[in-house]
Amino acid sequence: MELYILWCLLCGFFRACIRMVCLSESQLLCGELEPSNREVGCESYVERTKHAMTLTDVARAAGVSPSTVSRILSGTARVTPETRQRVMVEIKRLNYQPNVLAQGLKRGHSRTVGVLTQELNSPFFNETVQGIEYGFEDSGYDPIFSGGHSRKSEERRALDVLRSRRVDALIVVGSFLPDALLLELAKETILVMVGRRVSGLEAQCVFLDNVQGGLDATTHLTTLGHRRIAFVTGNNNHPDSAERFQGYCTALSTAGIPFDPQLVVAGDFGEQSGLMAVDALLSQGVRFTALFAANDQMACGARLALYRRGIRVPDDISLIGFDDLKHVLYAIPPLTTVRQPMLEMGQCAARLALNLLEGKSPPEHTFSPTLVVRESTAMAR
């Protein structure tokens, strides 16, 4: 028993020290903490992680009941200023952090929203993910991420991980899960989707007007006088690609340019496919003075293929992408593209989820693309 008390005191002292570090790093640097360091330095890892301060510890230290501490923390209930003061001091001193696992268990919600990410390492999705993080800042909710690595089976697993953590809502970024599953999911949980539109769930989808984007890109080219405009598609049947292609077709017909199937070649949204698309076009002897790739990554691949053959951009061929990835501002030459506000879309998804959770009306959630003219497009010769 005495040992336990001694242990508690030690921990208290130790935690107080950490707090000091936060307040003033300089104190630390002059070695004031050395003695305590040594005392605690020899525990095993397991012991270290075991003891965290609880509500009861705080209550005992402040001489009140756990109920009171809980109420003070939640802001509910009226206490005498002195009591509140006393409790707050102990909370600080013990460096108490509520156990959200216990809170969640009791309250029946976890104050957590699960984010099902496609590929945590794609320049495209990462901005969205970052936007989601921003969107939840100071909302009282924390996002937790679980990745599908672009494989459907993994996505199911990731979904279970999130579900077992009792997330209060779910944000799906892209994803290859079938619409049908998402429709069912939407019935048992609050669901928001980014970069994907599921029919029947439009109100919970944050998406871009891709048709307009495709239209803008192509019109930019036709306006510059181009009439032979190649198009590199994204993944087979991917709606983003299909919609951008639709915009491409519309713009052509508006400009009175007949559609030529020879000019459209299949890609898969990856750089390499853009490169191969250009190679295919060129080796087949297809003539074109401009190329519109369904995303920036393919545009970059196309650019390299052109470079390898000594074809100048934009002098010989104009190039336009889609997305406006951060680094294409530094492409050679800086890439003309259609900006998709991924960060804002992520933020919007977070807000949408928040509003749904709190029963408020959802914010506007369809986004418009913006043409960003840089240096990879020029007048047709």
Place this chain on the structure above:
Amino acid sequence: MELYILWCLLCGFFRACIRMVCLSESQLLCGELEPSNREVGCESYVERTKHAMTLTDVARAAGVSPSTVSRILSGTARVTPETRQRVMVEIKRLNYQPNVLAQGLKRGHSRTVGVLTQELNSPFFNETVQGIEYGFEDSGYDPIFSGGHSRKSEERRALDVLRSRRVDALIVVGSFLPDALLLELAKETILVMVGRRVSGLEAQCVFLDNVQGGLDATTHLTTLGHRRIAFVTGNNNHPDSAERFQGYCTALSTAGIPFDPQLVVAGDFGEQSGLMAVDALLSQGVRFTALFAANDQMACGARLALYRRGIRVPDDISLIGFDDLKHVLYAIPPLTTVRQPMLEMGQCAARLALNLLEGKSPPEHTFSPTLVVRESTAMAR
């Protein structure tokens, strides 16, 4: 009461439907579920999220005690095959997912490791983060991410978020938190760092031999006959930059080239700073035939500055970066660089944390850089 039973039955049926979806999506598409859809379609969101199956539900359904179900799930304890069978069937039927909040509360650990990320949207850190995800696959632990957005105050907050979720271990990616804080942190929790070396905690740091990398890059250049080699540094005093610079100096002296301070200019790891560095060099009339940027992003910026002035790469000036970001393979020309295996380093960090959690000996965790020669470097004229 009757209502409650009805409700349960409905839920059961509904959940069974979801399971069917997983087994066969085609059934869904032909609209078999329509009736049930409508019945459940009008609940409010709050009601939807409230009811999740519990151990007790399963136990009741299978006609056993919760203890038994728990033991079956954990694999502990011997039951008759029939009982086990009966329970498993109910688990599947009810689509039961254990509540990890409750498990964590009871067991005293959360089977979760917190990852403090710098900037969730940096091509550099994202690969590491992805590696961490991979490293935890099938380990029984899940990583949860919380971001610091490169601001120290935010990092403290993110740390608290992780702490309140009772993570069993912590992985810090980069981070601007002071060494002193990390040293204290390491005493109260299992701590692993990636892309950062804190002295006194080397055993828990996964890092690259940056000096060697700087040496390799510079030697590559001197071997090609370059003698006027510019160097663009990273953030002020950032150890990665300092170490790469050290390698640069060593390589120069080995090659018998005197160090010229005029050739080193300060950057901050961002593209724009690489661009400005070249501008500064050129406008000051400093002569150089090769440039080594402390990371790829700055090399890309430098490349653009050169392009703007009509200076060819590698014909006029050779360029070498550091990191081997995915997209520099598609730079114009493809960038010669020093590869830092970020994905592998992330994976290693996860394994290190896992081993520490389980008291096993840590894996090897210092990585070697690899020179990747592409097309941005050539013989000096």
Place this chain on the structure above:
DNA sequence: CTGAAAGCGCTTACAG
């Protein structure tokens, strides 16, 4: 204004 008690969904000695 404040405390004792019950309970969230689990797990795990302790009985039988």
Place this chain on the structure above:
DNA sequence: CTGAAAGCGCTTACAG
């Protein structure tokens, strides 16, 4: 082989 009971750390009616 299986169940009843206690308890993890909270919150919240319910008393006083």
